[in-house]
Amino acid sequence: MTLFLLGLLISGSAAIVLALVILQHREANGALPFALVMIASAIWAWGYALQISAVSPELALLAVRIRYIGLLAVPACWLWFTLIYTETIARLTKKQAAMLAFFPVLTFVVNVTNDWHQLFYRRISVMPPGSSLVVTFEYGPWYWLNVGYSYLVVLIGLWVLIRFWGRALRLHRMPIAVTVGGLFFLTAIGLIFYISRQFAGVFDITPLLLPVNGILLYLALFRPRLFDAHPVAYTHLFEQLNDGVLVFNMQGRVIDCNPAAYRLLGLTNPVGRPVQLVLQHIPQLAQTGSSVLLEEPLRLEYNEQVLDVRSTILRDRRGQQSGYMLVVRDVSEQWRTQRALAESEAMLREERRLFIGGPTVVFRWEARRDWPVSYVSPNVQEQFGYAPEDFTAHRLSYPSLIHPEDYVRINREIVHYLHHKTTWFRQEYRLMRADGEYRWVDDYTSVVYNDQGKPVYFLGYILDVTNQKRAEAERLEMERQFQHTQKLESLGVLASGVAHDFNNLLTAILGNLDLALLTLSRNDPAAQPIRNAMLATRYAAGLTRQLLAYAGKGNYQVTDVNLTEIVQGMAAMLRVSVGKQARLELRLAPDLPVFQADPSHIQQIVLNLILNAAESLPSGEGTITVRTDVRDCDEAFLKRNRINNQAPPGRYLLLEVADTGCGMDERTQRRMFDPFFTTKAVGRGLGMSAILGIVRRHHGAIIVDSAPGCGTTITVLFPPSPVERDSNADRDQESLPPAPSTTVLVVDDEADVRDVTARLLTHLGFRVVVVADGASALQALQEQSSEIACVLLDANLAGMDAPTTLRELRALAPHIPVVVSSGYSQHEVLQRFAGQTIEGFIQKPYQMSELYGVLQHALRQFLTVTVADQPSAADAAPATQETPDADSSPD
Missing domain, CATH: 3.40.50.2300 (Response regulator)
Structure with missing residues (x-):
């Protein structure tokens, strides 16, 4: 008994020392749980020793509980170690891990509280057979449940190690086999101890065997392999390679395979299987046969990868062929790089072809006086008519081609950009072609500086944008016309509404004046003021008619109208209207076709144009020319129509009033048809607005030619097509008194x-x-x-x-x-x-x-x-x- 007690103490101490040694290698896979196994076995051994050497029943029972702390922790820590060492821990769920720790903890609680329920021990007897106390137990159901659980956990750990042995490298198989054998022996001894009746009353030797098994396990798994340094290094290199390696024996069976080969080739359990089965999903390799020898490197695409496959013969120390090795390298990135490089080269060739034959001309100017050209792309001849040699041989100076009005600005901008170290800038200017035509160009210029920050040369991309600028100008003009049309339409709506409301007011005024006049005698002093008020009201009604005419909603009495006859009938009045110092010339075409219109409105047009022309003459002196004719108008001429109607090309009746007066600038011309706009000192600004409304109603056109100091010519065009007659133009004026009490x-x-x-x-x-x-x-x-x-x-x-x-x-x-x-x-x-x-x-x-x-x-x-x-x-x-x-x- 004394020797057994000494053995327990030594065994526990050895387990502690072994745990401390293992913790020094805690970076090793599974070191921590293995150290816990040793610490638990030491607690088991020392608790057992305390139980044997106890001098009182109380101490013996305390020792039993200490012993069970280690006894319960050893199986759980052992299973934890096997899961970590074999990397199976990654598949262990949190619930499973909790269940693994739950039962030992619950068992310890049941052991400590056994006095309450006798589930662990039905009876504990302490007998002093000599000098030592002997503790005997009558076990309860939980005790046997714990025994089954413990051995089940140990067997599960053994099964995990055995499965891991099948896929481990040969270098690792021997240590695993030693570990499995030691645990089988320990498990067998334990089972014999618990099962065999003849061992009843014999001491439990499991705590003595656990440190021995731990030392064997340490030597097998954790001891530095000093004599196997090269194999370890080679094995580590083999496993860490990015290239996949498959090793075959002479019979064409896989005898080794590194993780990279699993990943690259998508393999599952290839070791020990024929090459045809292992590589059957890759026909290019499977068809090589059992030798797996390639005459030259093979490139294949598999699983969105590009793989470079090479093979070599393995020989032993005597030079005899012992097998084959297949090396697989992932060259996807290199292949993509090569393909991108080839595409880039092709793109560069396309870009060069584009520069040579495209619309963009490339210039390289030296950063010296007059910007001498050192390179120009060949398409300069197609785009601008110059040979490239004219520039590079300095027979032609680039600045001499820039429009004189743009050169000063261009030069000033370049000085500004260079002062601020600008690397890119953009300019627009006019450049002369070989035929003398100036074209607008868009110049994107890059500046290259030397190490001292001084400009070395300019690299410019010149693009002819003349057509784009013309299109942009046309677009802006169309937008201006559209906005002008919207403005006129809005003003027309406003004028129409104002005229309508004003006419309602005038109706009340004129009617009340009419009623007031009826109450007075003809010679009453108040009668004449009322008549004057009625005349003023009539005049105000005339203003509303002008507003309605501007809005295109005037009242029309349509009849056949001859422009020449209208002007001839107004000739005497017109000569009086222009004044004595101005000369009025009438150039009237005879036999003009008639068209449908309101004669009073045509007279209003003629009179307003003549009066405006007379007002524009300096000091009232000058010439006003009135011309009537028939003209064939094309689309280009009608695009200048100020009404913004899309007048169709064709034959029009023409009324033209030209003067030698002061003329109008563009701003005045844009506003000349606006209601209430006038350049006169006194005026309503409705004359030209009324003209616009009347001509618009007749689907005509107005063309204005004027410039400051050059006089003004206004051409009014009327289409020959008739306009609609008013259905109620003729009214029966027969007098018929109303019926009585109507x-x-x-x-x-x-x-x-x-x-x-x-x-x-x-x-x-x-x-x-x-x-x-x-x-x-x-x-x-x-x-x-x-x-x-x-x-x-x-x-x-x-x-x-x-x-x-x-x-x-x-x-x-x-x-x-x-x-x-x-x-x-x-x-x-x-x-x-x-x-x-x-x-x-x-x-x-x-x-x-x-x-x-x-x-x-x-x-x-x-x-x-x-x-x-x-x-x-x-x-x-x-x-x-x-x-x-x-x-x-x-x-």
Whole structure:
């Protein structure tokens, strides 16, 4: 017993020493868990020694628990070691690792708390058979569960080592075999100790064997292999190679393979298998046969890799052939580099071909006076007409080809760039071709400096951009014209709206003046001021007509017009208008074709052009020439049209007014058609705007030629195609007094207009029903359909619009005539009421006589139907109605 106790103490000490030695090599794979195995075995041995040598039952029981700390930790630490050493730990999940540690900890807790539940020991007896205490146990179920768990863990570790032995290198197989053999022996002794009944009462020798097994394992796995330095180095090199290596014996079976070969060739367990099976997925190698000898290096593509494969014969020390070796190298990167280099070279050849035959000319100028050319690409002759030798032989100076207006700027910019050490800059300038034509070029220049920072030469890329600049200029001009058109259209909408609203105001003013004049006698002192106010109101209405003419919505009385006859008829007035110091020349073509237009508007065009020309003459002296003719206009001429309409090429009637006055700059020409723009000291600025609207309405064109100090020529073109006649141009002016108690329904959303119109109609003898919107008009017609004989409808109603109101009125009373009133022109109103019939139109502002006349015309059909329905003509005779004095309602 004393020898066994001494053996336990020595065994525990040896295990501790071995653990400390192993921890010095903790960088080795599995060193830490192996050291823990040794520490656990030392605890086991020392606890067992304390149990044997205990002098009291309490100490013996404490020793038992200390011993079980080591006994429980050894299997778990052993399994941990095998998993790390064989690199199987990477496949161990966190849950599995927790389960591995959980059972030993739980078992220790069950052991410590055995007094409560007797799961580990049913009974513990301490007998003193002599001088020492002997502890005997009657084991419980948890004890045998722990024994099974411990040996299961050890066997699992042995199985992991055995599997690892199959794929390990030969250099490592012997140490693993020694380790497996030692553990088999230790496990067998332990099992015999626990199973055999004849060993009952004999001491457990497992703690003595564990350090011995640990020493063997250390010597096999961790001891530095001093006598095997070269094999170790070669083995390490073999495994760390980036090139894949396969070793075959003479029978064509794989006997060794490094990790790179696994990776590059996609192998799985190749060792011991024939080459045809190992490389069957790579036909180029499998077809070489069992010798795997290649006459020359083989390049193949496999798994998106480019592999360079070489083979060699292996010989032993006596020079006898002992096998073959296949070396596989990944040359994907080199292959990509070579391919990129070949593509780059091909691209360079293409670029050179492009420079030689493309539009970009390459110049190299020396950084000296006059920039002598040391190189120019051959395509300079095709692009600019010069031979390359003209530049390189210095027969031609590059600065001499730059436009004189650009040379100073170019030279100044280059000095600036060199001062700031700029490496790249861009310039645009004009360069003269060999035929003398200047072309715009885009010059991208690179500056090359020497080590001292001084410029050595310039490398420039010259590209002819003349066509691009022309296209850009055309685009900008089109944008300018588009913006101008939008501006004119916006101003047209504004002018139209202003004219309409102003006409409503003028209607109220003129109607009230008309009513006021009716209350006065002809010689009343207040009568003349009222007549003057009515004339001023009429003049204001003329201004609104100019605004409507500018907006293209003026009132047109279309007839056949001859330009020559119009100008001849105005000749006397025109000569008076230009003044005595100016000379008016008329160059009128006879027998001009007529075209459809409003003569008053054509007269307005002629008069405004003549007056503007007279205003431009310095001190009133100069010549104004008026010419009429027929001209064939091409597309290039019509592109100068200031109306921005796309006038088609063809024959046009021409009205041209030219003067020798001060002329206009480009800025003035751009604004000359803007409403309210004038260069006169006093003026409204509506003359040219009205001209623009009239010509636009006739689908014509206006061409302006002017420059400061060179006079102005304005050409107005009218297409020969006729324009649409107003459907109501001819109006029956036959006087017909209204029937007795004739009722007129007035529909207008302007309160002032409704009020004055109602009073005018009442004065004329009508009964009046006044409403403000379409819905009210329909209601009034339903309630008084038998009384209402005529409807005076405003063309611009809020809510239900006028065309909708007219349709609803027709549905209720189709026989009632409808007269439309509006501040817009009759042409504009007819367009709004397209597809519907109206019996009359009156434009605001209107006087009582005009209102009376249009209602007479509209009531003719109504009164005719009414008379036909009466039993006798005598009963249907209308009562006498006093007609307003014409003098009381001046035109």
